[in-house]
Amino acid sequence: MKDKAQIAGINIFPVKSTSGIAQSRAWVGLEGLSFDRRFVVTDLAGRMMTARKFPKMVTIKSTLLADGIVLSAPGMNNLHLATCDFERDEFECKIWNDRFFAYTTTEKANAWFTEVIGSDAQLLFCGEESNRFREKLGTRVSFADAYPLLVISQGSLDELNRRASHPQTMSQFRTNIVVDGVEPFAEDGWERIAIGEVEFKVGTTCQRCVLTSVDPETGAKMANQEPTATLSTFRADEKGAIFFGMNLVALNEGVIEVGDELRVLETRNPVRYADADA
Incomplete structure (x- = not known):
């Protein structure tokens, strides 16, 4: 050192x-850290969509609020999402080889991300804690x-x-x-x-x-x-x-x-x- x-x-x-x-x-x-990777954008089949394929995603910015989150992107109106408005329906998603249930947010969020990315998309969140338990690590992720x-x-x-x-x-x-x-x-x-x-x-x-x-x-x-x-x-x-x-x-x-x-x-x-x- x-x-x-x-x-x-x-x-x-x-x-x-x-x-x-x-x-x-x-x-x-x-x-993990509080609020870190608590949301994911997926296609309509629940497969993650990332900046590897949609690089403009890195220009989307988040601002945390007491009741939710505000998302901003170049050329777009800000998206204000209050957690109390989330639908919270279970939806199976896939992160690499892991399949687990996440929860739906709002149709407004889905439409916003679809427009930003240019492909049908939806925004899912973990809920109060993730349902993804990685046995190899012995912890939720x-x-x-x-x-x-x-x-x-x-x-x-x-x-x-x-x-x-x-x-x-x-x-x-x-x-x-x-x-x-x-x-x-x-x-x-x-x-x-x-x-x-x-x-x-x-x-x-x-x-x-x-x-x-x-x-x-x-x-x-x-x-x-x-x-x-x-x-x-x-x-x-x-x-x-x-x-x-x-x-x-x-x-x-x-x-x-x-x-x-x-x-x-x-x-x-x-x-x-x-x-x-x-």
């Missing part, structure tokens, strides 16, 4: 695949891809940018927790950590997809096939899959905040990747 490891950023993404909200303090539940949380160090992004053709941003990687004061990819060697009131089990390294190459401000593709082009030179396995960031599972509930010290409780032998630039 260079200095004291501490939390430099906390981010939630209320609607899967849309823009995030930076927070100074957050409640960590067993299924919201509409996140696989794990409840993701951590990346600022040092890792700095090292990527030292090699990349032009600067990349942390928001491209949709991380929940940003850590400063550690060496690049220090997180690869963590097994169990503590932040504020919460202990976390560190899961697998996060495999990255085409979504990281979508500009979070415009929804356009990043130039020069970044960051995939650079990550593939020093963060790829023998099959060509690239990895950046570590998945987390909370072992208890509690509050974390920016400035909290990150304490490494247990370590592991990190995965080693071939470095084409070495």
